[in-house]
Amino acid sequence: MTVRDADAFDEPVGSRRVRGMNESVIREMTREARRHDAVNLSQGIPDEDETPASVKRAAKEAIDTSSQYTITWGLPELREAVAERYADWKGVAYDPETEVTVTCGTSEAIMSTLLSLCDPGDGVVYFEPTYESYIPGVQFAEGRPLPLDITDGLAVEEEPLRAAARDASVLILNHPQNPTGKVFTPAELDLIADVAVAEDLVVITDEIYEHIVYADHYRSPVTVDGLAERTVVCTGMSKTFSVTGWRVGFALAPEPLSAELRKFHDYTSICAPTPFQRAGVEALSLPDDYYDDLSDSYERRRERLYDGLRSVGLDPVKPDGAYYMLTRYPTDEPDTEFTLRLIREAGVAAVPGSSFYTDEGEDWVRFTFSRNRDTIDEALTRLDENRFW
Numbered sequence: 125m126t127v128r129d130a131d132a133f134d135e136p137v138g139s140r141r142v143r144g145m146n147e148s149v150i151r152e153m154t155r156e157a158r159r160h161d162a163v164n165l166s167q168g169i170p171d172e173d174e175t176p177a178s179v180k181r182a183a184k185e186a187i188d189t190s191s192q193y194t195i196t197w198g199l200p201e202l203r204e205a206v207a208e209r210y211a212d213w214k215g216v217a218y219d220p221e222t223e224v225t226v227t228c229g230t231s232e233a234i235m236s237t238l239l240s241l242c243d244p245g246d247g248v249v250y251f252e253p254t255y256e257s258y259i260p261g262v263q264f265a266e267g268r269p270l271p272l273d274i275t276d277g278l279a280v281e282e283e284p285l286r287a288a289a290r291d292a293s294v295l296i297l298n299h300p301q302n303p304t305g306k307v308f309t310p311a312e313l314d315l316i317a318d319v320a321v322a323e324d325l326v327v328i329t330d331e332i333y334e335h336i337v338y339a340d341h342y343r344s345p346v347t348v349d350g351l352a353e354r355t356v357v358c359t360g361m362s363k364t365f366s367v368t369g370w371r372v373g374f375a376l377a378p379e380p381l382s383a384e385l386r387k388f389h390d391y392t393s394i395c396a397p398t399p400f401q402r403a404g405v406e407a408l409s410l411p412d413d414y415y416d417d418l419s420d421s422y423e424r425r426r427e428r429l430y431d432g433l434r435s436v437g438l439d440p441v442k443p444d445g446a447y448y449m450l451t452r453y454p455t456d457e458p459d460t461e462f463t464l465r466l467i468r469e470a471g472v473a474a475v476p477g478s479s480f481y482t483d484e485g486e487d488w489v490r491f492t493f494s495r496n497r498d499t500i501d502e503a504l505t506r507l508d509e510n511r512f513w
């Protein structure tokens with residue numbers, strides 16, 4: 125065997141774009157859960173039986189017929205189905221040829237957009253607590269993070285937003301929001317649109333939870349005057365069809381924005397996995413009931429987890445959308461310590477809430493109710509039996 129010198133380089137090898145960056149805390153918690161045989165309520169992963177049978181079947185069949193590259197922008201039939209469904213859902217017509225791009229998951233849609241539309245030094249506004257991957261995303265693009273903390277009351281304040289936007293080129297809006305479950309109000313969306321137009325911002329919406337909504341006030345941002353023409357909608361199949369490992373996302377945007385993000389997509393991904401794109405056509409043909417049932421089913425789990433966490437002495441915030449629950453706990457220890465004890469001593473995994481902040485974070489933990497009823501019940505039983513707080 126060749127012996128390798130562990131210190132071959134004089135200087136650290138990581139580029140500025142990755143320096144100081146840690147691995148995703150969410151995924152680290154999943155590994156920690158596996159190591160300690162904990163019930164995993166950390167990463168938002170549904171159970172396998174949640175995927176519609178017809179969609180799974182379509183993917184299996186597609187392996188025999190469709191295992192080679194599609195054209196970079198995505199399987200034409202899928203882009204057509206996406207354009208048709210989203211015209212219905214969002215009231216905006218996207219041209220499947222030039223304005224719909226199939227990406228390797230929503231994360232890639234967001235990264236391709238940031239890397240194609242944000243220059244080094246450009247300010248990027250986002251609301252915090254925030255989905256963790258926007259923070260490295262901004263760093264990859266060498267942008268300047270401009271987080272706006274909405275922890276207090278989960279409400280957008282006009283003055284801080286206007287001040288941050290004056291210094292920004294891009295605004296990222298996760299709607300419904302992970303990890304808070306916040307569904308931005310129509311008034312907040314109007315304000316965001318007003319600010320985006322005034323400051324000429326590109327808006328990136330991460331709408332992966334668009335079909336997991338409990339609040340009546342939900343509205344898609346692109347329905348608000350002024351936003352559709354400056355917004356890249358990033359969404360995908362992962363959460364709606366419970367296929368998080370298939371990595372099929374969609375970027376919907378006016379042609380000038382799509383043309384730019386397609387450059388990055390082209391040279392990094394080539395194309396999303398073809399069999400799963402084919403199954404996407406089947407998924408998008410599911411009837412409207414499917415989407416109602418999805419939200420109803422998660423709403424029942426939300427109630428179960430909320431009541432269960434309260435009954436073991438924890439203090440969760442009930443979300444209006446998505447499938448996460450930020451929760452306060454009664455001890456003084458930092459959330460990372462509390463979470464590691466939850467995994468090791470109570471046998472239940474969660475994510476430390478501080479990982480959803482760019483700098484200093486608040487101490488809370490995030491549980492997911494993406495799991496089935498039995499898994500949630502098992503987690504609650506363990507929390508009850510192994511309570512250390």
Ligand code: GLN
Binds near residue numbers: 150151166168169
């Ligand atoms: N969106 C999921 C979550 O927030 C999974 C993301 C991830 O793997 N980082 O848990």
